[in-house]
Amino acid sequence: MSFSTRILCIGAGHVGGPTMAVIADRCPHVRVTVTDINKQRIDAWNSNDLPIYEPGLDEVVKRARGRNLFFSTDVAAGIREADIVFVSVNTPTKAFGEGAGRAADLQYWEKTAREILAHSDRGKIVVEKSTLPVRTAAAMARILNSNGRGIRFQVLSNPEFLAEGTAMRDLEQPDRVLIGSEETPEGIAARRAVADLYATWVPRERVIESNVWSAELSKLTANAFLAQRLSSINAMSALCERTEADIDEVAYAIGTDSRIGPKFLKASVGFGGSCFKKDILNLVYIAQSYGLREVAEYWEAVVRMNEWQQARFVRTMLANMFNTVAGKRIAVLGFAFKADTGDTRESPAMTVTRALIAERARVVITDPKALANARVDLQDVGDAVEFDADPYRAAQGAHAIAVTTEWAVYKTLDYKRIYDAMEKPAFVFDGRNILDHRALFEIGFNVFPIGKTPLKHV
């Protein structure tokens, strides 16, 4: 079959894999190849056991794989053939040198830029899919266009806004697609070509075009605003616990104001995930490097509040379990950073678990999809932690249950059965406010929700 366009995506992770699967599914006239340096990942993409769990992903991959969707480790061949190269490699926080702990580590990005240059014999459109500091595209364009062979590249910014757990819906029906380019005739032509691709299934008015800096900065801004809402509601949850106000009632009351809106107001043990913290810290670093101290401090507070909320959750556990959890079995329900994913990066459950281990508790972790990642994340703690896929077994003999991920399955467990098998007094710390607190209290539990008055027998 002949294809009108050949696309390559470098980086077969949580963004590259699902995004390219949807492009291939919706654009049968386009040949899509996804490459990665991690052979194990590519083998998994070519198997029936995909490397990431995302509801609805399996069906889409099965429909397109082998037809116009291919997974390969041959990055060089992929580059040679491609008209458009998406780069979706990881951009973690830098762990060394200048900006350590805040700035984005751009080594993977730069490596791919050099690789694209090495294997190209004609000009291409290069698309930043990874989240990058504002003005990275310009640096990349300089690297790519500094070749002595007269080959010209256009570097676009097309940030991804999908959330894990809902990635397929977010990709198939996005609120918007954002494409930024240099404001030259060549830049605008390149962004139109990518806009046309998306317009195959996304309504035109949802494809936003902008200059390249605006696109890059909009991505960091969107994540900062979303995380700021969470830190705001979590800050209020602490105040609710002192004043007998109820955070869900407050969230509902403010969310009905159409200027505020109801989404992203669920108070919790804190936000997790690979991006909010890293992207805000990156924003902080950028602001600092432009001498904007107040801007940096403003956004940094969003991260600090989140860290405080996670620590506060553990302090509540300790204070109410007679100031010691040493030797006590505690069941942690959920290790994924949110429901419907197996991803555990920056999961609040990890912070809670490590803090409990530091207090010498015996922690048992249960999760429907994230136990494999949890085992890797906690391999340094040895026998201090157990893993059990069965929540009933995890809670057996426990003094307390801590709900750290909002998996739907935890709402429907038989809590009477769990209570009967636990040590007494039995405690529930609901870090996601998903359980029926009154019903738990009536069973006999001491119940500590987030942002609500606790229900205590002791």
Ligand code: NAD
């Ligand atoms: P990930 O770690 O899941 O995947 C990145 C992949 O890139 C890895 O498989 C890695 O092996 C590969 N890689 C690194 N260097 C490479 C190279 N030189 N050649 C080929 N492959 C290489 O990361 P992710 O979660 O998919 O995130 C990717 C980017 O997208 C990040 O910048 C992130 O901020 C952004 N983002 C992520 C999400 C999300 O929900 N995870 C959403 C929006 C944006």
Ligand code: UGA
């Ligand atoms: C987030 C953004 O929502 C995406 O738009 C963005 O593309 C992505 O980051 C990224 O750049 O990586 P994600 O981290 O996958 O997506 O998941 P979210 O749904 O945003 O949840 C983040 C964290 O906030 C989770 O721990 C979740 O449990 C928590 N959360 C979310 C709450 O505590 N309360 C809420 O009301 C919503």
